Amino acid sequence: MAFSGYAELWANKPVRALYAAAFFARIPALAAPLVFTLYVVGELEGTYAQAGFVAASTTVGAAIGMPWRGRLIDRIGMRRTILPSIIGVGVLYPLATIATYAWLIPVSFLMGVFLIPIFSIVRLSLSVMVEERQRRTAFAADSVMAEASFIIGPAVGVLLVTQAGAATALYAIGASEVIAGLIFMRLNPPTRSKPVADVPPTEAPAVKTSFMSVPLVFLFLISGGTMASLIGTDLGIVAELRELDQVKVIGLTYGLWGVSSLLGGLLYGSLDRSIRPTYLLLALGLTTIPVGLGNHAWSLSLWVIPTGFLCAPTMTAAAEWIAKLVPEERRGEAMGWQGTAFTVGGAASSPVIGAAIDGVGAWGGFVVGGSIATGIALACWIGQLIPAFRPERHAMVDPPRSNTT
Incomplete structure (x- = not known):
């Protein structure tokens, strides 16, 4: 075992910035499911089964959206891919606070489709930013950061709901996800050894295999x-x-x-x-x-x-x-x-x-x-x-x- 690999990664300023951005971006994303459950059973006076349908709708949307947006990252770069996600979450979270339960199902589905693909961006960027010998350590460090976000996110969600209400918590989560997306756009971590973010879509290399x-x-x-x-x-x-x-x-x-x-x-x-x-x-x-x-x-x-x-x-x-x-x-x-x-x-x-x-x-x-x-x-x-x-x-x-x- 050699823990010096973590010190080597942390000394890399772009990698360190990516870890920090991913850590904070995952907190609202991990708080959202619990907040939505409390919103449905509390402010909408629904049942836990109804809250489960909302969660399932988001899950289906995410399952459809993640490969599609991953392919867009490969073709046109990270910035162009997440811009629709930033706009989407900025609109959909406030919309969820005024939607009836019937409309909350399609809204939550679209939230899943436009979910900012933090996992794909971070793992893809790390595979490019570090040498192959460092990947295991880099991916492990990201998993550790994700675990820390998992511990913090739901607790923050409960705190927001109990102190300010579920609707306000949804506004806060939406705003936080927009800020997280803007931070990633500002960082613009590489997703290729040769960056493709500034290449027009018509010039992006076509990969058909x-x-x-x-x-x-x-x-x-x-x-x-x-x-x-x-x-x-x-x-x-x-x-x-x-x-x-x-x-x-x-x-x-x-x-x-x-x-x-x-x-x-x-x-x-x-x-x-x-x-x-x-x-x-x-x-x-x-x-x-x-x-x-x-x-x-x-x-x-x-x-x-x-x-x-x-x-x-x-x-x-x-x-x-x-x-x-x-x-x-x-x-x-x-x-x-x-x-x-x-x-x-x-x-x-x-x-x-x-x-x-x-x-x-x-x-x-x-x-x-x-x-x-x-x-x-x-x-x-x-x-x-x-x-x-x-x-x-x-x-x-x-x-x-x-x-x-």
């Missing part, structure tokens, strides 16, 4: 399986603590889960070699299944530490290998498809996990979420035993780049 491969599909499946494990842990923690009548300690349990993921990401980024994400997902799934054995608040909090420790490394490794398998001129679209895989994995597994909790209790959420992740990992592992489908055979070598990036 497909970047898809079986190993890449495996990585998208692994990304979806990772989200199934996270959803199982997320819903399972809430259900378990409600069964134990210990909801008041939910902050402690989530805190240990988040901090252990943060530490896992830091350690993975310090390694001098990559670990295949298939193996990490298998370990993540297997450590998620027994979490329900924690039949006290304190034991539950301890059981989530191993699975949390593997969260950030699994997501980091998947992004690292996508960067290896996809040529630079198509990585934006590929990162967008990974975002869709995360979204679809969470959306598809949530009803099954929820039904398991309703049917057998909180422990069912951990078992089902962990089993889905384990099953996907085993299927991918078996597929990768075929020589032609091994990811190493498809890895790309990036062209040399100058020190200007």
Whole structure:
């Protein structure tokens, strides 16, 4: 292990600025789902099921929008791609505060479509801004920053709702996302070794070859399986603590889960070699299944530490290998498809996990979420035993780049 890699990254001023911008941009994005739920059940006097439909509408919109905008980043550059997103969120969030519930569904769908693609931009830019030997550390550091935003975002959302009301919170989130988009436009992080942001669309190089491969599909499946494990842990923690009548300690349990993921990401980024994400997902799934054995608040909090420790490394490794398998001129679209895989994995597994909790209790959420992740990992592992489908055979070598990036 070598933690000096983090110091080397932090000494790079453009990389440091990108991390800071991504950290603050993710906070309102992560606060939004909880605020929308509280807005629907509070100010609109709806049900949690109705709030779930709003969340599902945003999810579908994001799943459609992320690959499309990733492809635009590849073709016309980051600035032109996110400008419609900045305008969209600037209009849609105020509109949501005056919309009836029926109109809130299409509004939330458009919010998903025009969601600023922070994940794709940051991972794509890092793959260009740092050398290949630094990618693991760079992606791990981004996962750590994302975990910190995840810890802060929902708490900020609840604070805004309780102190100023859900409608005001939506205004604040919309304004914050507009500011975040403008910051990214100002930074204009590179998405190619040779910047294309100032090249007219008609002059952008046309890339018609497909970047898809079986190993890449495996990585998208692994990304979806990772989200199934996270959803199982997320819903399972809430259900378990409600069964134990210990909801008041939910902050402690989530805190240990988040901090252990943060530490896992830091350690993975310090390694001098990559670990295949298939193996990490298998370990993540297997450590998620027994979490329900924690039949006290304190034991539950301890059981989530191993699975949390593997969260950030699994997501980091998947992004690292996508960067290896996809040529630079198509990585934006590929990162967008990974975002869709995360979204679809969470959306598809949530009803099954929820039904398991309703049917057998909180422990069912951990078992089902962990089993889905384990099953996907085993299927991918078996597929990768075929020589032609091994990811190493498809890895790309990036062209040399100058020190200007």
